[in-house]
Amino acid sequence: MPPVNPSCRAIARCVQSGGAVRAFSVVLDCADTMISPDTQREHSAAVAAQEALSMERWSRSRLNADDQAPVAGGGLLDRRLFLKRGLVFSGAGALAWSSGAAGADQAALPSLRVPGRGFSNYGQPSEQEKRAIRWISANRAVPGNGVSWSPLHALEGIITPSGLHFERHHNGVPDIRIDAHRLLIHGMVERALTFSLADLARYPMRSQMLFVECGGNSNSGWNKEPLQSRAGYLHGLASCSEWAGVPLAVVLDEAGIDPAAKWLIAEGADAAAIHISIPLKKAMDDCMLALYQNGERIRPENGYPLRLIVPGWEGILSIKWLQRLEVAAEPVMARNETAKYTELLPSGKSRMFTFVMDAKSVITSPSPGDTLRSHGLYEVRGLAWSGRGRIRRVDVSADAGKTWAPAQLQEPVLPMCFTRFRIPWNWRGETAVLKSRAIDESGYVQPERDKLVAERGRNGYFHYNAIAAWQVDEDGEVTHVYR
Template identity: 60%
Template sequence: MAGKLASEDLIAVAGGGLLHRRLFLKAGLVLATAQTATSLRAEEASPPKAEDPADPSWIHKTGLPFTGYGAPSKYEKHVVRNIGGNRTPQGDGVSWTPLEELEGIVTPSGLHFERHHDGVPEIDPAVHRLVIHGLVQRPLEFTVANLLRYPMRSRFLFIECGGNSNAGWHEEPIQRPAGAFHGLVSCAEWTGVPLSLLLNEAGVDPKASWVIAEGADAGLLNVSLPLSKLMDDAMVGLYQNGERVRPENGYPIRLIVPGWEGITNVKWLRRLHVTDAPAMTRNETAKYTELLPSGKARMFTFVMDAKSLITSPSPGQKMHGANVYEIRGLAWSGSGKISKVEVSADGGKSWAEAELQDPVMSQCFTRFRSPWAWDGKAALLKSRATDETGYVQPERDVLIKERGREGYFHYNAIVCWAVDEDGTISHVYA
């Protein structure tokens, strides 16, 4: 283990082997993760028989031709969204982003999580319209071609389902890969028209204070949103990661509401009804509302609070013996930028500050990394996010005390992975 690290390199900054976050930047550092040529092949779990690594078949023949639109390698076919959840009626359910298979902060659009109530409509953009009406001076109807001519802006933003991670409310810790537990969150570069431009063009009545946004799926999903937020930073999203929005994410247009729960980012947006009161729709009364221990209910809990998650190591992965590892994960906050992520290897007794990958952007995934000298003994890994408002991600018992046992939405407690002596990783409450 870490035999070639000089002892002065290993600056412990917290218990359980957590090292200073600048460790990997040190010039001349030798990690001994790679072996020399002779020792290496013995390590392969299933040594290839058909191919000689020194002389593989593909260097002897012309490869595949050019493609108009590319796809991942056939060797990555296991990296897919995990389809699950409540699939009755047909078209109602979720698919999870496999966060533990990804790196960086962009979620490729093919793997962006889905939450539909009535399936994915196949919308012809030449037919689709966006209508703004209600308490406005001039009701307006926009074609998609119209919208494409408006001034745009781009932002890297996460979108997270209000119900993400809700297995955390269970009495027993769920055992699943990180993405199939916390993967109803994804991050993309969204480009679109600032909604304030369109609302101003319609001329909002001073009496207006809410907007009912409606999608063009079979259920005409609708939610009520405060006008102030929509005027502040919402946009009509037309592009996702450079290309037009994907069908399962709202093609041809999606309402983008930075930092707010997924359902407010209405897909297949067709109507914005400007009003002076919320509509009290099904999705803000029967759903997305929670009873608190006090007997009161939380409603219109739009902002997704700060949260973080260690994606590597995580359940389903395996440690390869005592050595120096890089702990990797994601943090995000609906309230602004992530200001700090701390990691613990002793279940929260001591914490070390992780390195944040720049650029750190508001209401966007932030990738964190931290070096860890694992000694091969049982360990408890946690991460804890703090955002620029000073909000700190809570421990699970604190969240439950505040929110009670009836919780279903907005679970953002600190997650704990137990690393066993044999290198397996499991989810624990600790």
């Protein structure tokens, strides 16, 4: 039995009493409209219990921060601070590194005196890292219908470990025999064709680092009150992998596309038989038949043995367990492109085929659930991404958006890929509100929440990408706020 978000039960109860369950939408819709203060408290306690990440490592890394001139309000420092020559840890900081009990006992460490364990065929995370886990929220009656979030707050760099890549399943993870699986391409083509996985493995491959983000990611942001949870459990229906496989255009060309065709219908081999319509132009431009994720075969929960990858567009299009591609003149109007994955506007009209994932950023550290244990220098860290291409800039504010400073973007900065940003911050113990704002190479600027809600209302459910605000109070506790 995998660890399950304890608040699921509370949410399920509240859904029961509310009488309306809408599968995945349910759980978060419920959090939006029906969740009780008790449930909120239970949620917060669950988060604290799931993870109690220590901030001590930060307190050890104290530089002479007070000597640095801030570049924006709230103590934000020049993004190149850590790169500056000659900057050294202060005496107190250095002392903290060397004077701990662990340091004194180093010579007596048992690991120096006892032979270690043997080899393993497949490595696992340290037993001490069991809190870096996906957080599951599933339908009680149908355990395979729900989501699990990536713990973005517990990760560094830009690659999400395959075992921590988010999941959104509509009716469970199928067991598919790789030898028997056949991809069918048919419809408006000169010749219908099937491909085995062995066939596809002989095609020219490429790999690309790409994020995949669920269209429903971050949607508790539509709630009237900010949900208290870890950053990853608010925004972690997004993950980033190196995907490797065959360019989709190669096999579509082999089938011979009718020039009158405009769409591609992609279908999975799961119990929900998910199918979805994709503009043919996108399919020919940059989509991929992925066989590998982060160097190894795709994990079952991410589409083994074959997944369509649609770069930068909402995750529902990147069909897992891909078994059929139909070239068509028009979209099929599947349930998941009409009833779901469309956004109701205040006017009563709805946005449909909202494929592109607009630019988003989130500060992963410090983030809600963390407690800063001492004043001084911290590195504010986060992730930014855009379905329109590269991230051009990320601004960070420590005073709720009154002033901003540009963060350092860590290379590589790749199109439609997570980008890691960092900026030093001198926290002097005052209340601070941390925000990040992504700007992509198209010029798109991540909006403030007020602006997004004014444009879209609160019933859109999907495509929430507003700026997130984390408040650090005088005791160092970090909470999610709307500011």
